[in-house]
Amino acid sequence: MKPSTKELAEHYVMNTYNRFPLVLTQGKGSYVFDDQNKKYLDFSSGIAVNCLGHANEGLLSVINEQSQKLMHTSNLYWNEEQIKLAKALVEKSVMDQAFFCNSGAEANEAALKLARIYAKLHKNKEATVVIAMDGSFHGRTYGAISLTGQKKYQENLEPLVEDIVHVPFNDFNALANQVNDRTAAILLEPIQGESGVHPADKAYLQKVRKLCDDHNIVLIFDEVQTGIGRTGEFFAFQTYGVTPDVICLAKGLGGGFPIGAIVAKQPFASALTPGTHAATFGGNPLACAIGNYIVKTVGDENFLKEIKKKSDFLIEGLNALKSKYPGKIVEIRGKGLLIAVEFSEKSSEILSTCIDKGLLLVGAGERNIRFLPPLNTDKNEISASLEIFEKCLSM
Numbered sequence: 157m158k159p160s161t162k163e164l165a166e167h168y169v170m171n172t173y174n175r176f177p178l179v180l181t182q183g184k185g186s187y188v189f190d191d192q193n194k195k196y197l198d199f200s201s202g203i204a205v206n207c208l209g210h211a212n213e214g215l216l217s218v219i220n221e222q223s224q225k226l227m228h229t230s231n232l233y234w235n236e237e238q239i240k241l242a243k244a245l246v247e248k249s250v251m252d253q254a255f256f257c258n259s260g261a262e263a264n265e266a267a268l269k270l271a272r273i274y275a276k277l278h279k280n281k282e283a284t285v286v287i288a289m290d291g292s293f294h295g296r297t298y299g300a301i302s303l304t305g306q307k308k309y310q311e312n313l314e315p316l317v318e319d320i321v322h323v324p325f326n327d328f329n330a331l332a333n334q335v336n337d338r339t340a341a342i343l344l345e346p347i348q349g350e351s352g353v354h355p356a357d358k359a360y361l362q363k364v365r366k367l368c369d370d371h372n373i374v375l376i377f378d379e380v381q382t383g384i385g386r387t388g389e390f391f392a393f394q395t396y397g398v399t400p401d402v403i404c405l406a407k408g409l410g411g412g413f414p415i416g417a418i419v420a421k422q423p424f425a426s427a428l429t430p431g432t433h434a435a436t437f438g439g440n441p442l443a444c445a446i447g448n449y450i451v452k453t454v455g456d457e458n459f460l461k462e463i464k465k466k467s468d469f470l471i472e473g474l475n476a477l478k479s480k481y482p483g484k485i486v487e488i489r490g491k492g493l494l495i496a497v498e499f500s501e502k503s504s505e506i507l508s509t510c511i512d513k514g515l516l517l518v519g520a521g522e523r524n525i526r527f528l529p530p531l532n533t534d535k536n537e538i539s540a541s542l543e544i545f546e547k548c549l550s551m
């Protein structure tokens with residue numbers, strides 16, 4: 157007898173994910189279909205990645221044109237798309253230079269190396285300590301998982317990368333008490349995504365900025381999840397008016413194609429020199445052509461304005477559900493189209509019911525469900541998501 161997809165998957169694929177029992181085969185716009193041709197409204201967006209939904213026409217033609225011209229060349233040579241994307245990101249962020257890699261974890265690795273090199277050269281040789289936040293998530297490579305402030309992800313991986321300490325998020329005194337001559341960098345997500353969409357306070361970020369200025373500390377914002385329009389501004393730091401020295405990007409920048417980047421101000425950017433860091437695929441012409449299309453589309457002022465309107469509409473709808481189901485929903489949090497619903501109990505069952513009813517959402521922590529729709533979704537789709545969500549709440 158022919159083995160089932162599930163049997164094949166369990167036999168051949170390493171068991172590193174708790175997956176839902178779905179095999180997705182195609183998508184268009186905000187919808188995806190499984191191998192039984194069941195249709196789902198995809199408000200998970202590949203965990204804040206598919207910012208223009210699935211099979212976006214503009215993106216498809218960029219992929220088609222660029223892949224026929226030049227897909228990969230290595231960084232032994234220049235390619236025009238990489239230079240163009242670096243310029244676009246620098247101009248949008250008011251930073252000075254970009255480095256390209258392939259994922260969020262890699263972006264954080266690059267930032268970690270940059271910060272330590274910078275501190276050794278411009279502070280003192282012992283300044284190797286990076287302060288990160290409890291509850292943060294920065295990826296799965298050794299540097300990134302060491303920076304991540306959640307013990308459950310670090311189990312059995314010790315020894316972790318040295319000289320990384322964690323402090324409670326949004327607690328300025330706890331942070332300031334950790335700072336000394338050995339502090340190279342402070343790394344944080346302006347809105348913590350994976351642990352349940354917890355925004356930083358504006359006053360906190362302003363004080364962190366000053367602390368870094370006063371002590372020659374590199375301030376790194378991990379905007380892997382919050383960047384590229386997700387919060388209604390192109391970068392989340394713009395919603396706070398607090399500018400970091402280094403920004404880490406990935407996810408939405410490729411709209412589904414793997415790409416990561418850091419953009420940094422000078423003199424920090426100059427810490428990375430030939431031989432200090434590299435990535436074979438980083439900044440390849442295809443990834444960067446896609447990135448250029450995304451930056452042009454999502455970075456458009458009107459597109460960003462629309463995200464804010466859609467966000468208000470979704471948050472209003474979710475708050476109405478909170479009023480209707482006060483025992484179930486505790487809080488609605490978030491900015492733009494990065495929104496979490498916090499439940500009074502574990503949310504895994506509701507998440508599975510949503511999938512059964514044709515709505516894909518993402519868990520965060522034990523009691524939160526994230527709405528991460530494509531940024532080009534519309535009010536009809538948002539209304540449809542609220543309707544399905546309510547059905548699952550009332551069950």
Ligand SMILES: Cc1ncc(COP(=O)(O)O)c(C=O)c1O
Binds near residue numbers: 203262295406
């Ligand atoms: C804030 C943040 N940083 C880093 C990462 C890791 O990104 P990647 O899975 O692309 O390595 C994630 C992934 O969810 C993230 O949310």
